[in-house]
Amino acid sequence: MYDSWESLRLDCLKCEKCDLCKTRHNLVFGVGNENAEVMFVGEGPGYNEDMQGEPFVGRGGQLLDKYLEYVGLDRKKNIYIANMVKCRPPENRDPSAKEQDMCITWLREQTRLIRPKIIVCLGRISAKRLIGDSFLVTKDHGKFIEKGGILFMGTFHPAALLRNPNNKPAALDDFIALREKIQEVCEHTYDL
Numbered sequence: 001m002y003d004s005w006e007s008l009r010l011d012c013l014k015c016e017k018c019d020l021c022k023t024r025h026n027l028v029f030g031v032g033n034e035n036a037e038v039m040f041v042g043e044g045p046g047y048n049e050d051m052q053g054e055p056f057v058g059r060g061g062q063l064l065d066k067y068l069e070y071v072g073l074d075r076k077k078n079i080y081i082a083n084m085v086k087c088r089p090p091e092n093r094d095p096s097a098k099e100q101d102m103c104i105t106w107l108r109e110q111t112r113l114i115r116p117k118i119i120v121c122l123g124r125i126s127a128k129r130l131i132g133d134s135f136l137v138t139k140d141h142g143k144f145i146e147k148g149g150i151l152f153m154g155t156f157h158p159a160a161l162l163r164n165p166n167n168k169p170a171a172l173d174d175f176i177a178l179r180e181k182i183q184e185v186c187e188h189t190y191d192l
Ligand code: URA
Pocket: 042, 043, 044, 045, 046, 049, 054, 055, 056, 057, 060, 083, 159
């Protein structure tokens, strides 16, 4: 258990718990406000993230930033963004269950330090792992579920929206529902 971001980050940056460390250029720890009430969890770094060491900086990330902006959220100001796995899976394949198992301790520590009120799962990988294995994005997106004092909501992965733009209006509705939930349960997100 960590009581400082600095020691957590330093230990995480040297992680060699799974083979993804062998092919990474950069470990992608996370970005945003460490006192955020709202946390977003994606799947794992892609090419651009691996090169730059920051989550969601490719085309999907640009789309995510647009949705965030629409509901008054900003990765530099009032949210925190992390991934299920911190190192890029080769060829952007799904992270294996074992890789997720190895990596989830870092995410747990991040969550423990942030103590978010809301966690938004971006896509099926994080939603299945954090909300429940039966989660289906097309059916369950936008629903808030309380677990251990945190509200979880799953929505479409930005890369999936780029592949299938038909789901963009539904994704926007999820972000609008998120804004309403923030107004209901958060104290300072919209004051930051
Ligand atoms: N996809 C993710 O799930 N996370 C990133 O950081 C980038 C792309």
